[in-house]
Amino acid sequence: xxxxxxxxxxxxxxxxxxxxxxxxxxxxxxxxxxxxxxxxxxxxxxxxxxxxxxxxxxxxxxxxxxxxxxxxxxxxxxxxxxxxxxxxxxxxxxxxxxxxxxxxxxxxxxxxxxxxxxxxxxxxxxxxxxxxxxxxxxxxxxxxxxxxxxxxxxxxxxxxxxxxxxxxxxxxxxxxxxxxxxxxxxxxxxxxxxxxxxxxxxxxxxxxxxxxxxxxxxxxxxxxxxxxxxxxxxxxxxxxxxxxxxxxxxxxxxxxxxxxxxxxxxxxxxxxxxxxxxxxxxxxxxxxxxxxxxxxxxxxxxxxxxxxxxxxxxxxxxxxxxxxxxxxxxxxxxxxxxxxxxxxxxxxxxxxxxxxxxxxxxxxxxxxxxxxxxxxxxxxxxxxxxxxxxxxxxxxxxxxxxxxxxxxxxxxxxxxxxxxxxxxxxxxxxxxxxxxxxxxxxxxxxxxxxxxxxxxxxxxxxxxxxxxxxxxxxxxxxxxxxxxxxxxxxxxxxxxxxxxxxxxxxxxxxxxxxxxxxxxxxxxxxxxxxxxxxxxxxxxxxxxxxxxxxxxxxxxxxxxxxxxxxxxxxxxxxxxxxxxxxxxxxxxxxxxxxxxxxxxxxxxxxxxxxxxxxxxxxxxx
Amino acid sequence: xxxxxxxxxxxxxxxxxxxxxxxxxxxxxxxxxxxxxxxxxxxxxxxxxxxxxxxxxxxxxxxxxxxxxxxxxxxxxxxxxxxxxxxxxxxxxxxxxxxxxxxxxxxxxxxxxxxxxxxxxxxxxxxxxxxxxxxxxxxxxxxxxxxxxxxxxxxxxxxxxxxxxxxxxxxxxxxxxxxxxxxxxxxxxxxxxxxxxxxxxxxxxxxxxxxxxxxxxxxxxxxxxxxxxxxxxxxxxxxxxxxxxxxxxxxxxxxxxxxxxxxxxxxxxxxxxxxxxxxxxxxx
Ligand SMILES: Cc1cc2nc3c(=O)[nH]c(=O)nc-3n(C[C@H](O)[C@H](O)[C@H](O)COP(=O)(O)OP(=O)(O)OC[C@H]3O[C@@H](n4cnc5c(N)ncnc54)[C@H](O)[C@@H]3O)c2cc1C
Ligand code: SF4
Numbered sequence: 001x002x003x004x005x006x007x008x009x010x011x012x013x014x015x016x017x018x019x020x021x022x023x024x025x026x027x028x029x030x031x032x033x034x035x036x037x038x039x040x041x042x043x044x045x046x047x048x049x050x051x052x053x054x055x056x057x058x059x060x061x062x063x064x065x066x067x068x069x070x071x072x073x074x075x076x077x078x079x080x081x082x083x084x085x086x087x088x089x090x091x092x093x094x095x096x097x098x099x100x101x102x103x104x105x106x107x108x109x110x111x112x113x114x115x116x117x118x119x120x121x122x123x124x125x126x127x128x129x130x131x132x133x134x135x136x137x138x139x140x141x142x143x144x145x146x147x148x149x150x151x152x153x154x155x156x157x158x159x160x161x162x163x164x165x166x167x168x169x170x171x172x173x174x175x176x177x178x179x180x181x182x183x184x185x186x187x188x189x190x191x192x193x194x195x196x197x198x199x200x201x202x203x204x205x206x207x208x209x210x211x212x213x214x215x216x217x218x219x220x221x222x223x224x225x226x227x228x229x230x231x232x233x234x235x236x237x238x239x240x241x242x243x244x245x246x247x248x249x250x251x252x253x254x255x256x257x258x259x260x261x262x263x264x265x266x267x268x269x270x271x272x273x274x275x276x277x278x279x280x281x282x283x284x285x286x287x288x289x290x291x292x293x294x295x296x297x298x299x300x301x302x303x304x305x306x307x308x309x310x311x312x313x314x315x316x317x318x319x320x321x322x323x324x325x326x327x328x329x330x331x332x333x334x335x336x337x338x339x340x341x342x343x344x345x346x347x348x349x350x351x352x353x354x355x356x357x358x359x360x361x362x363x364x365x366x367x368x369x370x371x372x373x374x375x376x377x378x379x380x381x382x383x384x385x386x387x388x389x390x391x392x393x394x395x396x397x398x399x400x401x402x403x404x405x406x407x408x409x410x411x412x413x414x415x416x417x418x419x420x421x422x423x424x425x426x427x428x429x430x431x432x433x434x435x436x437x438x439x440x441x442x443x444x445x446x447x448x449x450x451x452x453x454x455x456x457x458x459x460x461x462x463x464x465x466x467x468x469x470x471x472x473x474x475x476x477x478x479x480x481x482x483x484x485x486x487x488x489x490x491x492x493x494x495x496x497x498x499x500x501x502x503x504x505x506x507x508x509x510x511x512x513x514x515x516x517x518x519x520x521x522x523x524x525x526x527x528x529x530x531x532x533x534x535x536x537x538x539x540x541x542x543x544x545x546x547x548x549x550x551x552x553x554x555x556x557x558x559x560x561x562x563x564x565x566x567x568x569x570x571x572x573x574x575x576x577x578x579x580x581x582x583x584x585x586x587x588x589x590x591x592x593x594x595x596x597x598x599x600x601x602x603x604x605x606x607x608x609x610x611x612x613x614x615x616x617x618x619x620x621x
Numbered sequence: 622x623x624x625x626x627x628x629x630x631x632x633x634x635x636x637x638x639x640x641x642x643x644x645x646x647x648x649x650x651x652x653x654x655x656x657x658x659x660x661x662x663x664x665x666x667x668x669x670x671x672x673x674x675x676x677x678x679x680x681x682x683x684x685x686x687x688x689x690x691x692x693x694x695x696x697x698x699x700x701x702x703x704x705x706x707x708x709x710x711x712x713x714x715x716x717x718x719x720x721x722x723x724x725x726x727x728x729x730x731x732x733x734x735x736x737x738x739x740x741x742x743x744x745x746x747x748x749x750x751x752x753x754x755x756x757x758x759x760x761x762x763x764x765x766x767x768x769x770x771x772x773x774x775x776x777x778x779x780x781x782x783x784x785x786x787x788x789x790x791x792x793x794x795x796x797x798x799x800x801x802x803x804x805x806x807x808x809x810x811x812x813x814x815x816x817x818x819x820x821x822x823x824x825x826x827x828x829x830x831x832x833x834x835x836x837x838x839x840x841x842x843x844x845x846x847x848x849x850x851x852x853x854x855x856x857x858x859x860x861x862x863x864x865x866x867x868x869x870x871x872x873x874x875x876x877x878x879x880x881x882x883x884x885x886x887x888x889x890x891x892x893x894x895x896x897x898x899x900x901x902x903x904x905x
Contacts (some may be wrong), residue, residue: 054898057865060844065732076734079768083643084757086740086750088768091732095836204882240716246877326643378884384880390758426862432839433765437815439835441808445709452861453886479753481736488638 251388
């Protein structure tokens with residue numbers, strides 16, 4: 001007979017134990033601090049040697065079966081393109097693209113990510129005001145109809161120290177970020193007060209070719225930033241890190257668990273630090289389903305969760321940190337009535353609320369925007385070797401406002417790079433999952449012979465400008481489907497926005513020039529599919545952004561400059577903080593939303609400490 | 622060899638049922654000596670089994686597919702990946718991979734979200750679901766996407782319905798069971814399904830079933846042998862894939878750090894997950 005159990009009250013209750021939550025846990029349990037911290041997550045605490053080292057080399061089980069991932073019968077999500085449509089539930093994990101392999105257990109989604117990183121430059125934080133100042137309001141209105149773009153509450157310079165802390169904690173590998181001078185006065189590139197703590201992994205010959213070619217074209221190349229430790233390392237919490245062994249079953253669409261702990265995530269960087277403190281309690285295999293609120297103050301009083309036996313636990317606390325990521329972070333707020341839910345209206349001026357608002361997709365290539373070419377002299381192995389985010393070289397020159405957009409019909413741009421290791425894991429399950437009517441018979445079979453042993457390198461890039469928030473893309477609760485416990489699923493309403501498409505049309509030619517300079521032959525550009533009526537895009541989940549934004553205005557954002565909840569205006573729920581890729585206002589086309597979200601977890605940790613020190617609880621100054 | 626062994630299993634397990642099967646369904650005599658006693662047959666099978674031990678991770682025999690499904694699916698997978706001078710779906714034992722998958726969690730849709738309502742994708746007009754009306758219908762979805770499968774059937778049932786409908790279409794459009802058609806017509810028929818040519822198809826969209834069997838055939842050719850297909854790693858050998866040979870599994874003296882920056886490809890004899898685990902645990 002399931003019962004209800006009230007747990008001893010904590011100072012800080014952490015909801016979900018992934019990347020962001022790990023920082024909160026480590027920072028609030030540092031020696032000398034006395035906060036009682038309780039962190040609750042669904043799923044187990046993975047042990048990389050025991051759980052992964054003999055069973056991870058398994059495309060069927062990991063790639064398609066998602067054996068280390070969140071089970072779909074527990075909880076799914078529904079998806080539609082427009083508010084007038086019925087939303088279809090995600091019923092199965094499929095290939096080539098995983099809809100929402102959101103992670104399960106300590107370490108969250110980053111247990112199986114590619115570890116690709118990269119700071120967001122100064123423009124990303126002020127892109128609304130910068131665009132309006134430089135090109136005018138009507139320009140922004142025309143590139144992004146129904147625009148819901150907002151600036152961040154702080155500038156890049158203000159976030160910079162938090163970037164440094166976060167990079168140190170996770171042992172990021174790289175060598176600056178393309179800044180020619182690395183001065184704070186640089187406006188385009190993210191200047192850095194300190195270099196990355198670890199050097200990049202060795203560059204591939206193709207990466208070096210890209211470096212030479214882009215330099216010759218006047219661009220500023222730098223090694224791709226990666227969170228897969230290139231060397232042994234000890235972080236500021238004294239947690240030792242093993243180096244990558246380059247087994248190659250790492251990134252790519254399947255995203256493999258790491259058998260050495262070299263792949264940075266909370267389980268092997270920050271939670272081990274918190275575990276040293278007797279003030280820290282980790283609650284595993286528990287599904288959080290509600291936040292209790294005090295009707296008078298609106299404040300959160302407790303989190304409720306189910307243990308594996310179905311008992312309900314009530315965990316009271318003074319302050320809460322929402323680290324559940326993705327639509328889970330939004331869904332728990334909507335289910336609990338915390339913050340003002342976003343209410344869509346076809347007239348942008350008539351929308352209201354902030355929770356679920358401003359959904360964007362951080363990685364969303366348009367169909368057909370691909371550029372490809374062949375390097376005749378470089379072959380190599382296409383089977384797994386290396387890791388998921390090393391070996392390549394990038395430029396930021398075609399990103400942000402690093403080039404003049406006058407007379408163009410989009411803002412922002414793309415990071416371009418080449419030369420990554422074949423470390424995306426085997427391509428067998430992704431290939432099988434992308435079959436068509438052409439994938440049958442002897443003639444087709446012949447195209448597969450020795451495909452892992454190419455004698456030429458195929459260069460390929462899918463540039464597109466970033467996805468901008470509009471009032472028509474959002475998350476709410478689905479009226480038809482529920483999770484296993486009977487609570488409504490998150491419903492995602494999302495369609496491609498024109499900025500990504502228009503940017504792609506322009507950027508493909510720039511990339512073509514780079515590939516040609518590298519000596520590639522037969523450089524061809526695909527024919528992009530125009531927006532509207534296109535087949536529903538597949539890139540959900542991995543890199544959803546927005547929907548629970550940080551901002552300057554409580555009407556359009558959930559979190560303030562301390563990542564503290566200030567929505568709704570009249571009765572702000574100021575004792576819940578949050579961070580995650582989801583809080584980005586911009587969906588800037590830095591491939592790594594995690595790298596942009598990470599520093600906010602340091603910011604939130606500081607905010608929580610300040611909040612607990614307030615004589616009268618309230619909004620932080 | 623694989624083939625023959627499979628049929629021996631078939632006979633042993635299903636001797637009583639075999640008489641009910643048409644000749645075209647099991648087209649090779651089960652044993653050369655039709656008069657041999659059950660005991661002799663068992664002895665033969667045991668010899669075959671002993672031979673199998675020289676092969677890695679090869680398990681043949683059925684746990685889920687029915688007799689009619691076995692013979693039909695065998696021809697489907699062999700049409701998709703035919704045997705030529707190199708091994709195809711037959712030698713890889715693709716049919717066993719599919720059989721195992723359908724018998725287990727995959728067939729039971731154990732990791733799928735299977736709650737209703739079930740609304741097909743790509744509905745254009747207004748639709749009413751429960752008390753709500755949606756003027757723009759439902760989203761158009763890529764075949765094979767996670768939101769595309771909207772049937773109130775687990776995957777085992779989906780395959781059952783699909784195979785029956787395919788056989789019915791073979792008879793109505795091509796005048797005979799799929800197994801009896803020329804290989805050119807077999808390929809044409811499978812392409813018809815991709816193109817949604819059949820007008821009635823057991824209440825499922827033919828292209829959804831076509832995606833499913835093409836996907837599973839290639840998966841059976843290329844997944845680790847631990848799942849029953851890719852026997853003797855013939856699929857990996859064909860595509861030049863290394864499995865878990867990271868450069869020195871058989872003492873080749875290469876390593877990942879060299880291979881990941883190489884400009885010429887190195888062919889490595891593949892190694893399987895089971896081999897890897899045996900090596901890791903020190904046994905062989
Ligand atoms: C396949 C894939 C590839 C990716 N590749 C990259 C990449 O290369 N580079 C990059 O920067 N980012 C990448 N990402 C994104 C990156 O993993 C996330 O941005 C990051 O993990 C988010 O951190 P987080 O702390 O917000 O959430 P997570 O780390 O995901 O943690 C959330 C935690 O909350 C728990 N949780 C959720 N709901 C509940 C509930 N109801 N009850 C209890 N616990 C709950 C989860 O189990 C999890 O432990 C990738 C993501 C995926 C899925
Ligand atoms: S390649 Fe490196 S980072 Fe990736 S899973 Fe293997 S050891 Fe971990």
